[in-house]
Amino acid sequence: xxxxxxxxxxxxxxxxxxxxxxxxxxxxxxxxxxxxxxxxxxxxxxxxxxxxxxxxxxxxxxxxxxxxxxxxxxxxxxxxxxxxxxxxxxxxxxxxxxxxxxxxxxxxxxxxxxxxxxxxxxxxxxxxxxxxxxxxxxxxxxxxxxxxxxxxxxxxxxxxxxxxxxxxxxxxxxxxxxxxxxxxxxxxxxxxxxxxxxxxxxxxxxxxxxxxxxxxxxxxxxxxxxxxxxxxxxxxxxxxxxxxxxxxxxxxxxxxxxxxxxxxxxxxxxxxxxxxxxxxxxxxxxx
Amino acid sequence: xxxxxxxxxxxxxxxxxxxxxxxxxxxxxxxxxxxxxxxxxxxxxxxxxxxxxxxxxxxxxxxxxxxxxxxxxxxxxxxxxxxxxxxxxxxxxxxxxxxxxxxxxxxxxxxxxxxxxxxxxxxxxxxxxxxxxxxxxxxxxxxxxxxxxxxxxxxxxxxxxxxxxxxxxxxxxxxxxxxxxxxxxxxxxxxxxxxxxxxxxxxxxxxxxxxxxxxxxxxxxxxxxxxxxxxxxxxxxxxxxxxxxxxxxxxxxxxxxxxxxxxxxxxx
Numbered sequence: 001x002x003x004x005x006x007x008x009x010x011x012x013x014x015x016x017x018x019x020x021x022x023x024x025x026x027x028x029x030x031x032x033x034x035x036x037x038x039x040x041x042x043x044x045x046x047x048x049x050x051x052x053x054x055x056x057x058x059x060x061x062x063x064x065x066x067x068x069x070x071x072x073x074x075x076x077x078x079x080x081x082x083x084x085x086x087x088x089x090x091x092x093x094x095x096x097x098x099x100x101x102x103x104x105x106x107x108x109x110x111x112x113x114x115x116x117x118x119x120x121x122x123x124x125x126x127x128x129x130x131x132x133x134x135x136x137x138x139x140x141x142x143x144x145x146x147x148x149x150x151x152x153x154x155x156x157x158x159x160x161x162x163x164x165x166x167x168x169x170x171x172x173x174x175x176x177x178x179x180x181x182x183x184x185x186x187x188x189x190x191x192x193x194x195x196x197x198x199x200x201x202x203x204x205x206x207x208x209x210x211x212x213x214x215x216x217x218x219x220x221x222x223x224x225x226x227x228x229x230x231x232x233x234x235x236x237x238x239x240x241x242x243x244x245x246x247x248x249x250x251x252x253x254x255x256x257x258x259x260x261x262x263x264x265x266x267x268x269x270x271x272x273x274x275x276x277x278x279x280x281x282x283x284x285x286x287x
Numbered sequence: 288x289x290x291x292x293x294x295x296x297x298x299x300x301x302x303x304x305x306x307x308x309x310x311x312x313x314x315x316x317x318x319x320x321x322x323x324x325x326x327x328x329x330x331x332x333x334x335x336x337x338x339x340x341x342x343x344x345x346x347x348x349x350x351x352x353x354x355x356x357x358x359x360x361x362x363x364x365x366x367x368x369x370x371x372x373x374x375x376x377x378x379x380x381x382x383x384x385x386x387x388x389x390x391x392x393x394x395x396x397x398x399x400x401x402x403x404x405x406x407x408x409x410x411x412x413x414x415x416x417x418x419x420x421x422x423x424x425x426x427x428x429x430x431x432x433x434x435x436x437x438x439x440x441x442x443x444x445x446x447x448x449x450x451x452x453x454x455x456x457x458x459x460x461x462x463x464x465x466x467x468x469x470x471x472x473x474x475x476x477x478x479x480x481x482x483x484x485x486x487x488x489x490x491x492x493x494x495x496x497x498x499x500x501x502x503x504x505x506x507x508x509x510x511x512x513x514x515x516x517x518x519x520x521x522x523x524x525x526x527x528x529x530x531x532x533x534x535x536x537x538x539x540x541x542x543x544x545x546x547x548x549x550x551x552x553x554x555x
Contacts (some may be wrong), residue, residue: 008300039411057335079540122509132364137363137365138349138359178478221349222347224346234317234345237317238347240347252465252466253463253466254327269389
């Protein structure tokens with residue numbers, strides 16, 4: 001059979017499509033680079049040591065975001081402390097213990113739906129339930145509890161996925177050697193799926209650091225310096241703005257766009273670090 | 288082995304949290320205030336100097352708007368609500384404590400040559416009867432009236448004094464004082480209103496009926512467009528010790544100079 005050269009029309013068609021595909025790839029990359037570049041260009045020059053190491057003062061007319069950095073850390077740590085045991089526990093139950101397939105499907109569908117709900121709805125529910133009904137007021141604790149609800153589905157999903165990849169033969173071997181079910185899970189199943197759990201955690205941290213709408217409603221915009229270790233009482237009652245909420249406050253309410261861009265740059269770097277470490281840890285633990 | 292470590296870490300974390308929960312009954316050193324964005328500067332300086340004298344107490348400010356502040360005081364999400372307007376008859380269950388008076392500055396872009404307007408002219412601008420700056424002796428240009436959202440105390444004060452309730456035709460309704468100022472600063476044809484305490488040199492505050500908005504003219508009433516800065520507290524139930532002491536401080540003579548520095552007019 002002889003090779004027929006492509007007809008002119010088909011050649012042109014092929015070329016156009018290829019050009020369009022290249023164009024969309026270039027546009028996407030350019031857009032991304034533009035956003036990253038724009039934020040760093042506008043933000044990095046304003047990231048000063050004074051900004052990130054002090055608390056703002058109205059009397060001296062200075063701005064500092066140390067309280068917001070600390071609030072973000074508190075939110076991450078406390079939320080993870082609650083969400084991790086709950087989420088991993090639920091995932092273990094769902095993959096190892098649950099016998100009712102229909103119930104399982106319902107729960108899995110529910111967690112999947114929960115991940116897709118807009119965060120402002122979590123904020124509204126958190127505000128009405130934690131702040132008003134449980135009368136926690138606008139406080140860091142109410143913010144953490146709302147974040148727990150938001151991050152639990154992520155933890156459950158990733159843990160479940162990695163639990164499912166543990167070969168059935170491991171379980172059978174452990175049980176065959178006479179291990180109890182919990183002992184088997186604790187010594188065989190969980191250690192071999194720890195990479196998934198850690199990845200889930202890091203994803204959750206990313207979600208917490210990036211969250212703003214839900215926190216605006218529940219943790220409020222407090223700019224005071226909270227020393228978690230000196231007084232736990234303050235952590236429970238005090239409202240506190242995370243970095244993202246501070247970004248909102250500085251950009252919208254105080255019209256300090258330099259500070260807003262500086263915070264944006266810091267958040268970008270944080271996100272980058274979180275994503276990279278998720279990849280790295282996932283790869284390392286898998287070995 | 289590794290698993291045990293993680294488990295014990297998680298467990299000890301939960302225990303710590305239990306410890307936290309146990310603390311919540313003791314007297315709280317936290318006062319959350321919530322409301323008017325016009326009061327941001329005044330609250331900022333009051334909070335800062337109060338905390339210098341009372342390092343054990345943390346006072347927070349949430350800028351959500353006057354109506355939201357009144358609601359927060361009612362349902363307990365905040366210890367003290369902040370409202371840059373007086374309470375309406377329908378708002379029961381709370382009382383207002385006036386801390387300061389504040390002028391509502393009428394602001395235009397610094398490039399705008401118009402320097403004085405009467406209250407009537409201002410009302411006509413915001414209701415759309417006067418639509419071009421040339422009608423007011425300015426340069427040719429469509430007037431862009433910028434206002435605040437419906438829950439704002441500044442809007443309430445401005446509209447009730449100029450008699451333009453629900454009649455204003457805004458091109459833009461923004462949710463904070465800072466935003467209005469930033470918008471007017473960037474649009475040569477814009478006119479807006481904002482707390483006098485927040486006005487900086489990025490915008491020009493015009494005189495109203497020939498009277499400049501200053502501390503004296505607000506206090507003696509000759510500057511017409513003004514309102515009260517109020518603390519809103521629930522009528523029922525005791526205020527926390529810390530909240531009461533902050534209110535006492537804010538209404539004391541010690542705070543007067545700070546309030547003046549923040550651009551508002553103290554009563555004490």
